[in-house]
Amino acid sequence: MTTRARVRSVVKHLALIATATLMLYPVLWMVVSSLRPQDKIFQEPGLLLTEAQVRNYSDGWSALADTFDVYLVNSAIVVLGAIIGNLVSCSMAAYAFARLDFVGRRPLFAVMLMTIMLPVHVVIVPQYILFSELGWLNTFLPLIVPKLLATDAFFVFLMVQFIRGIPRELDDAARIDGCGHGGIFLRVILPLMTPALATTAIFTFIWTWNDFFSQLIYLTDPDKYTVPVALRSFMDATTGTSWGSMFAMSVVSLVPVFLAFLIGQRYLVRGIATTGIK
Amino acid sequence: MTVFHELRRRTAAPAEPRGRVPGEPRRKRPANKKDNLAALVFLAPWLAGLLVITIGPMIASLVLSFTNYDLLQPPEWAGFDNFVRMLGDERLHSSLQVTFVYVFVSVPVQLTIALLLAVVLDRGVRGMAFYRSIFYLPSLLGSSVAIAILWQQVFGTEGLVNHFLGLFGVPGRGWISEPGTALSSLIVLNVWTFGAPMVIFLAGLRQIPSMYYEAAAVDGAGPLRRFRGITLPLLTPIIFFNLVLQIIHAFQAFTQAFVVSNGTGGPSDSTLFFTLYAYQRAFRNFDMGYASAMAWFLLVVIAAFTAINFYAARFWVFYDD
Amino acid sequence: MRHVVSRRSVLFGVPAALALSACSGSGGGSTELSNEPVTLRFTWWGSDARHQRTQQVITLFQEKHPNITVKGEFKDWNGYWDSLATTAAAQEAPDVIQMDELYLASYAERGALLDLSRVSDHLDTGGIAEDVLATGKVEDKQYGVPTGLAAYSMVVNTDLLDQYGIEVPDDDTWSWDDLKEIGAKVSAAGGGKVTGVQSWGFDMGGLNIWTRQSGGRLFGDDGNVAVKPAVVADYWRYLVELADKGIAPPPSVTVERATATLDQSGTATNASAFGTWWNTQLTSLSAASGQHLTLLKLPGEADAKQRGVYHKPSMYWSIFSRSKHPGEAALLVDFLANSQDAAEVMLTDRGVPVNEKIRTAIEPKLDPADQAAVRYLNDIKVSPPPRVTPNGASDIEKILQRHTEQVLFGQAKPEDAATSFINELQAEIDAAA
Secondary structure, eight states: OOHHHHHHHHHHHHHHHHHHHHHHHHHHHHHHHHTSOGGGTTTSOSSOOSSOOOHHHHHHHHSSSSOHHHHHHHHHHHHHHHHHHHHHHHHHHHHHHHHOOOTTHHHHHHHHHHTTTSOHHHHHHHHHHHHHHHTOTTSSHHHHHHHHTTOOHHHHHHHHHHHTTSOHHHHHHHHHTTOOHHHIIIIIIHHHTHHHHHHHHHHHHHHHHHOHHHHHHHOOSGGGOOHHHHHHTTOOSSSOOOHHHHHHHHHHHHHHHHHHHHHHHHHHHOSOOSOOOO | OOHHHHHHHHHSOTTSOOOOOTTSOSSOOOOOHHHHHHHHHHHHHHHHHIIIIIIHHHHHHHHHTTEEOOSSSOOEEOTTHHHHHHHHOHHHHHHHHHHHHHHHHHHHHHHHHHHHHHHHHHTTOTTHHHHHHHHHHHHHHTTSTTHHHHHHHHHSTTSHHHHHHHHTTOOOOOTTTSTTTHHHHHHHHHHHTTHHHHHHHHHHHHTSOHHHHHHHHHTTOOHHHHIIIIIHHHHHHHHHHHHHHHHHHHHTOOHHHHHHTTTSOOSTTTTOOHHHHHHIIIIISOOHHHHHHHHHHHHHHHHHHHHHHHHHHTTTOOOOO | OOOSSOHHHHHHHHHHHHHHHTOOSSOSOOSSOOSSOEEEEEEEEOOHHHHHHHHHHHHHHHHHSTTEEEEEEEEOHHHHHHHHHHHHHTTOOOSEEEEOHHHHHHHHHTTOBOOGGGGTTTOOOTTSOHHHHHTTEETTEEOOEEEEEEOEEEEEEHHHHHHHTOOOOOTTTOOHHHHHHHHHHHHHHHTTSOEEEOOOOSSHHHHHHHHHHTTOOSBOTTSSBOOOHHHHHHHHHHHHHHHHTTSSOOHHHHHHHHHSOGGGSTTTTTOEEEEEEEGGGHHHHHHHHOSOEEEEOOTTTTTOSSOOOOOEEEEEEEEBTTOSOHHHHHHHHHHHHHOHHHHHHHTTBTBEESSHHHHHHHGGGSOHHHHHHHHHHHHSOOOOOOOOOOTTOTTHHHHHHHHHHHHHTTSSOHHHHHHHHHHHHHHHHHHHO
16 A cells, blocks of 8 residues: 555544544443442542442342343344334235336335335324224234334335336346246345345344333333333333433343444445345 | 547537437437336335325325414414415524524535545545444434534633644634524534535445546546546536435424424524424424425425526436436 | 224224323222222332332332332333323323322312221321421312422532531521532632532422522412513522522533432532522432532521421332222322331432431431432421412423523523513413313
């Protein structure tokens, strides 16, 4: 590498690191605070740690009705179900909208978009009553089944846009080879959509992991609580909030999400790097 | 003629609308019976979800918007009262204003930064995976209950920003607790979580065949030229997608305002987003009928802007199929 | 495709279900105790400390009544009310509900709470003073059993006063002007880091006290707003003066601390010497502050037309009107209210116990801050408590907060804010009727 290129690279890295640190300041503060004694958290601002302790972690772990791993597992179950549901059902629906020509395609697409335009708070009560009649209250079903039924129109739309970026010539080539729609879908479209699928998986993970309201409403047994509900249980407006425990457990719950992203983005990299025609 | 030139030719004529919206078929094909059946199979889960889980409650909420419903007693028919009431409700008007400002400022800023960083990160930077994850981390925290405190640490009266300004002798203020600046702090919060659209842009960038860039390099095109001639046009479907969806999401913004203002939309309603106001009416004032009317009004507004987006798309979005 | 619920029934059934399920009428189970195993759902809000204590109390109860299983459902304050409203809408609310004074009338008048006289066989309220018990009545029916009492107080940081060489005021005779004076002294000595007073104006207690001291009432017997605009305007003028003179922090700091939690307040961070609080918050404040905090009686009581201070029920126990096991639910409430074992676990977490016998019994077990809170409650002279917040006015604290913010930031004059506040509050009450 020439000196000039090296200097440019160093500058680029420095700039990136500076931006990253700035962006991460709140996160870093939270990690540092989780290591501070509870009563010092607001008295010592800034990132310098004078006495580190892990007490908040052990306190927070067992502060609620169950040890925190129960909540992590619950969140994992809901998230896994949601990811599988979304990947399967949304890709199928997206294929139909992007590649198939059928009666009512345009209006149905509009309806699909409309379903994401209504704020959740006004459908939650009728939905709650519906799930109550089905007997699904206090289970994970109201949180997972909708994903199996492609109610996340966001991802259908995302995948539609990606599929439209795949040249139809590839479909035609597969059709010549004797594939029906199923074959085209499985052999041509899905493999080439890997970035979109990875994106869907990552986003479903993030949003479901953080989805507080539905999880609060549908899960009544504390041992079914998920991470966001459990984290809020550390807060109380009228007496003291256990900030130390809450920060500690927030850090703990950030770790799997961060790791999932770190690993998952490998799949974002794979895509059409070459001509895409095998 | 090189591929690069071919591509330039195809994208050089904006006067001739080349992009298509999903509703318009490429060529007039008769609705293929075989396609109908296949469509039914592929759409089966979505249709089931739509009819059982989504449509029912949506229609229920539409019906509720014509009633007075306090959640604990049966709904009473109220005709158009709720909608008339919306016309005179000053807090509603101010919340609409807050929401509009939020949408039209934070979305463009967020998407621009997301796109820029995606492009930078896409081009062989060492440790790219690491940087990507770092820039994505804020999105993980964006809706967390801890964000209120964390944002205070940055923008509060004793926060990082004021300390930094203090270094230059500029007096700080309560960025979150003053009515004039509270909304801006939420806009910054939305921009801070640019990781989400950035990831989508990255995925889109990955899908651009590198042969185009190779051909362009052979032709002697510099990075800026390549960006304008190849990257941008081929990325337009993704840009379009991000634009449509970030606008929809921004209109419905709730959690961040809720957490940072502790559910009040304060100070002085300066962060009272439309959905936050609807939520307050529904769950704190037992006024679900009115909240439903508000929600459907919002849906109409969002649908209108989305339709505008789709219409305008035919002038700048380029599809390869 | 197999649908569990047919499409048509979903389309038309959901609105119908809403109507049917919300049908009033007696509903609910019989008040007789059952011989079979019974499961009760019991919900409360609080932080993890309260959850742990309450779970212990539940265990004690289950030992006493082996055929009853109690499932605790705890949430944070905001999520609690969202969840309660949603579950009540679907007729699925828990059996025993922790209730707050702000919402008691709203839920009771809408038929969501059980009239406790129906379960008087299982629930003994004899150990509670009549006037305290009456605070749980709405339209003359008992809907809630008060769990604990609190009283408004002035918390003072005596360490700070010592540090600045200022004497602690005589809290039997001092006035609001005296508070201004001494606050100014603290601010002057504090040099910008400490202010005399932590501003208020964000909770109902202060406004109630101010109104009562002027001889008036916040709400009338008919449930309408009864306070005069001039009184409310004065309330805000005082606050504005405090901020202008530097006795209270600048508005942006005040608002920032007010929307944060208790441990970030001026009192808890030792940034203000005086602050108005409920006496039961002394424990949390002391823990956060680390310095000496004492309870003082409120200013202006000696000269007031009527004593402002009153015993406020910190929260209530209520039973869902459609509970399938009202009898067993009443047993649980009875245990919570009257059992000394339970009280020894809960201590003052839910307020100073209403039952006087229990209050005396647990006093030795309390830590110093809690004992101080109990002593304060016993010592102060009160006048009868105000009526329960009427149906429709549950949002009063949010409305108050918004107007206080407008006044502090100079967006509205106190007089205009007062009229606006009263009108808005009355409009909400009218809409709920």
